[in-house]
Amino acid sequence: MGQTLSIAIDRTQWGKINILMVSLVWEKRAIPLSWSLLPKLGSSNITEQMNAIAEILPLLKDYQVVVLGDREFCRRRAG
Template sequence: MEPADLLITQCRTYLNWNKCRLSVIAHLVLSLLQKQTVNFTHLATTFPGKSQTASCYRRIQRFFLEVVFEDAVTARMIAGLLAPEGKWQLSMDRTNWMFGIFKINILFLAINYKGMAIPILWTLLPKKGCSNTAERIELLKRFQKIFPEHAIQRLLMDREFKGKRWLKFLVHGSWPFCIRVPSNTLVPNNTKTGYYR
């Protein structure tokens, strides 16, 4: 069986789409792996068949104009295809960059697997700078709603993800977590000095 046919079969388990749309997403995934770019012009050159590159390009455009990706369905599909068995180790991070004059700022939750972080849920932040506690809590609650029974080994976070209310939510919500802290942070303990540094 061809790789595209295998992907179509797998995607059909999660997506209630017609064969044409399933074919497009399967070929897009394979094109992304081959070309290692999201540029539609480059991706269109890898589509099979006798269609010209311009026709394949318009096909990709129509796909993204017409298809709505529901986050719950997408998250289940990503997990079903890529996530490891057993407890998941998650990471929360934020990425931002410029796309022309547009500032893109994304808070995401990913499954860690074999040295990779596979994004499973994300929130586009309508602002510059760090996420706040409410945005982080909303992302974790979305995860819990989609995967209510799945066991979490731990949640990894960088120094950006701090704050008393946030850490309180993690502790009371039974989220095992590891967080990097700045080198000048004082942490109380039971030694004579009273602090870890």
């Protein structure tokens, strides 16, 4: 494995438009690699998140990848 790259996953909603985006973090900037319109309002689910990340991971197979996300992307444990 080579250089370490950071990717950020984020979701934003503008009125009735809900976008899930995966970006490459490079020199204090986020460069969009993939985005999709979600067919619903509100938070994304784990399946949508995994699909978004899985779409770009083959492009980064020669790198170690760190995935960054806010609390929407944390898996919660019961208890």
